Amino acid sequence: MIDSPLILCHVRNLACERNQRTLFSGLSFRLEQGQILHLKGPNGSGKTTLLRILAGLFIDYDGQIEWQQDHRLIYAGHQYAVQGQLTPLENLSFILSLQGIAVARDEIYRALADFGLEDTRFSLCRELSEGQRKRVTLCRLSLSKRPIWLLDEPYSALDEAGAALLSGICEQHLLSGGGLVMTSHQAVPITQPIDTLELQPCL
Numbered sequence: 001m002i003d004s005p006l007i008l009c010h011v012r013n014l015a016c017e018r019n020q021r022t023l024f025s026g027l028s029f030r031l032e033q034g035q036i037l038h039l040k041g042p043n044g045s046g047k048t049t050l051l052r053i054l055a056g057l058f059i060d061y062d063g064q065i066e067w068q069q070d071h072r073l074i075y076a077g078h079q080y081a082v083q084g085q086l087t088p089l090e091n092l093s094f095i096l097s098l099q100g101i102a103v104a105r106d107e108i109y110r111a112l113a114d115f116g117l118e119d120t121r122f123s124l125c126r127e128l129s130e131g132q133r134k135r136v137t138l139c140r141l142s143l144s145k146r147p148i149w150l151l152d153e154p155y156s157a158l159d160e161a162g163a164a165l166l167s168g169i170c171e172q173h174l175l176s177g178g179g180l181v182m183t184s185h186q187a188v189p190i191t192q193p194i195d196t197l198e199l200q201p202c203l
Helices: 047-054 088-098 105-115 129-146 161-175
Strands: 006-018 021-033 036-040 060-069 073-076 148-152 179-183 194-198
Touching: 006 073, 021 047, 021 179, 047 148, 047 179, 060 179, 073 129, 088 105, 088 129, 105 129, 105 179, 129 148, 129 161, 161 179
Parallel strands: 036 179, 036 194, 073 148, 148 179
Antiparallel strands: 006 021, 006 060
16 A cells, blocks of 8 residues: 555646547546556547557647656557567567666566466567467566556456456556556456546547
């Protein structure tokens, strides 16, 4: 439990329009240490766009996003950030180095083992199942050392064991003072309290 959690992010009166259609407007919320915010809403309500705005990948919006404290973040989109011609080990080493994250090889080995990928670390990712490729992508979370995680449909394509592993690292992240914003069409299997932000399509 975190005493007097600090605010990581404060969003005020956010509005976004795409293809001449308003996705959302007047959106205000904040993210604190140890908090998980579950973005819900039908397709087209702007959940992924909101995550991309927070990640700095989409800048055509109105409103204020005020970051407090350390706002280093990691964004995991619903598309797998793995190269088929590389092994899981090579993929993680490559993407982490691009992000300026220094991680020892032994740490990568441990993360792969935690996600049940120890026996596939030297296999080409194109030879892995969809669920295994998703696990490679999610390995970045535990290795990122970033306080804010932005996750787009992280439970999709995961079997029951993979979902349990993901929930475990998310809970540990929250207990250590991190913050988490995610989209998910299913119930989020995390034991800690979950705050929900409902997005509704604008007429």
